[in-house]
Amino acid sequence: MPHYTLYYFNGRGRAEICRMMFAVAGIAYDDRRLEFDDWEAYKNGFPGWCVPALEMEDGYMMPETMAICRYLAREYDFYGGAHLEMMRCDYISDCLYEIMDDYMRYFHWQNGRFRNNTAGSEIMAKDIECSDMRYPAYDMMWCDMMFYCCLETPFMDDPALFDNFPMLRALWSRVGHHPRIFNYLTRRPYCDW
Known part of the structure; x- marks a missing residue:
């Protein structure tokens, strides 16, 4: 089973859907919540300087809420069959x-x-x-x-x-x-x- 780390600010915002999908799938993940004041120190480590970002086991960092959601929907069967x-x-x-x-x-x-x-x-x-x-x-x-x-x-x-x-x-x-x-x-x- 892959290991995930989800990066976002300390709020629900654009990452809450990802957290909810992990919860329904029963998948453990690291929920890294950043404070706004710390963003300048971290932003260069994220694709497009934006969060949420989902880090995979191999270090690949997937940006953008909707891309992450579609990935999780396919991986954990949150789409319809047709x-x-x-x-x-x-x-x-x-x-x-x-x-x-x-x-x-x-x-x-x-x-x-x-x-x-x-x-x-x-x-x-x-x-x-x-x-x-x-x-x-x-x-x-x-x-x-x-x-x-x-x-x-x-x-x-x-x-x-x-x-x-x-x-x-x-x-x-x-x-x-x-x-x-x-x-x-x-x-x-x-x-x-």
Whole structure:
């Protein structure tokens, strides 16, 4: 079994989906959390000077959240079996990542830009509401976990977020009550983001 080390800041942010996927897969890994103040000393050791980054046994360092997630989804069977299911899972996850990216830019107010993605969020929410997100052959898809991770902070800020979307609230509950995810959520370090 490969040994992994995940590098990210001391927060949920862009790495939480990776941590959740490791938890559901039952895979042990080193969770290296960096402090913002230490970033300048470490950044040259990471591809593209960015985190999250996943280090493999052979020292290979894989950057970028979505690349890491797709790798883990293939390795630990968090995709559907058919190409169309995989594409839908990628589409949903990519849309959620864009929402999270906008929210994080707003939250940290870096880059001086906040693109309001509300219309896209509502379209995607309706698409998820109309689709069958309960892939019966699979316990948990990576897009399910991505949904939870990307909307966790906005949901904490506004508990009425899913009031008009009962299927999304049900999905949120199903993911949060998955035994391995529930166990992970109850023991992870607390952070605002």
